[in-house]
Amino acid sequence: MTVRGSQLGNDVDEGRVPPGQRVTEKFPALHYGSIPKFDPDTWDLRVFGLVEQPVTLSYTELLALPTTRIVADIHCVTGWSKLDTVWEGVLFEELMNLVQLKREAKFVLVRCEQDFTANVPLEVLMDEDVLLAYTYDDAPLTPEHGHPLRLVVPKRYLWKSAKWVRGLELMAQDRLGFWEVRGYHNNADPWKEERYAQ
Numbered sequence: 220m221t222v223r224g225s226q227l228g229n230d231v232d233e234g235r236v237p238p239g240q241r242v243t244e245k246f247p248a249l250h251y252g253s254i255p256k257f258d259p260d261t262w263d264l265r266v267f268g269l270v271e272q273p274v275t276l277s278y279t280e281l282l283a284l285p286t287t288r289i290v291a292d293i294h295c296v297t298g299w300s301k302l303d304t305v306w307e308g309v310l311f312e313e314l315m316n317l318v319q320l321k322r323e324a325k326f327v328l329v330r331c332e333q334d335f336t337a338n339v340p341l342e343v344l345m346d347e348d349v350l351l352a353y354t355y356d357d358a359p360l361t362p363e364h365g366h367p368l369r370l371v372v373p374k375r376y377l378w379k380s381a382k383w384v385r386g387l388e389l390m391a392q393d394r395l396g397f398w399e400v401r402g403y404h405n406n407a408d409p410w411k412e413e414r415y416a417q
């Protein structure tokens with residue numbers, strides 16, 4: 220298994236907490252709508268859009284892909300940050316290895332249960348700390364935190380880390396996701412305090 224991120228055991232939090240954020244030990248659950256039910260027999264993950272051949276994975280097929288572990292600090296736009304969170308799952312980049320991207324593919328719309336979406340540039344997701352996670356803190360994800368599969372994009376505010384992911388749509392043009400349509404910043408870099416759109 221590949222292990223990424225080396226911040227575990229670092230006691231020096233200074234310089235690790237973005238402006239306007241406070242560290243919490245808790246793990247609040249925040250989302251719009253209700254927690255979807257998981258049916259392993261019908262669940263699938265689709266990679267589609269600007270790819271030569273779309274791919275559909277069952278949960279078993281997803282779990283068979285190489286596992287990566289990341290240790291990451293996460294930052295919620297509501298003001299809490301959580302340090303050294305531990306996740307395991309499949310690297311976004313690993314999933315892209317299953318398809319041949321078309322040259323025009325530059326943006327991704329992450330599609331979730333109940334029509335929730337989040338948009339992230341492809342380049343950002345190809346980072347080596349971006350995971351489609353199925354465990355948190357060495358246990359299966361809990362339903363409220365995104366079981367069976369959620370995105371983790373540590374370098375962006377947490378609303379981009381979509382829970383209950385079912386699809387990755389490759390696009391040529393950017394398309395705003397659920398919270399981005401509702402006034403949140405499209406880029407969402409916590410170090411630049413990109414909380415809300417102008």
Ligand SMILES: Nc1nc2c(c(=O)[nH]1)N[C@H]1C(S)=C(S)[C@@H](COP(=O)(O)O)O[C@H]1N2
Nearest residue numbers: 247248249250251331335364378380381382
């Ligand atoms: N599917 C889905 N994913 C979502 C959301 C949502 O409403 N639906 N909310 C986002 C927001 S605003 C936040 S802050 C994080 C919270 O993740 P957590 O509940 O695991 O703390 O989930 C993100 N992922």
Ligand SMILES: [Mo]
Nearest residue numbers: 249295296378
């Ligand atoms: Mo949020």
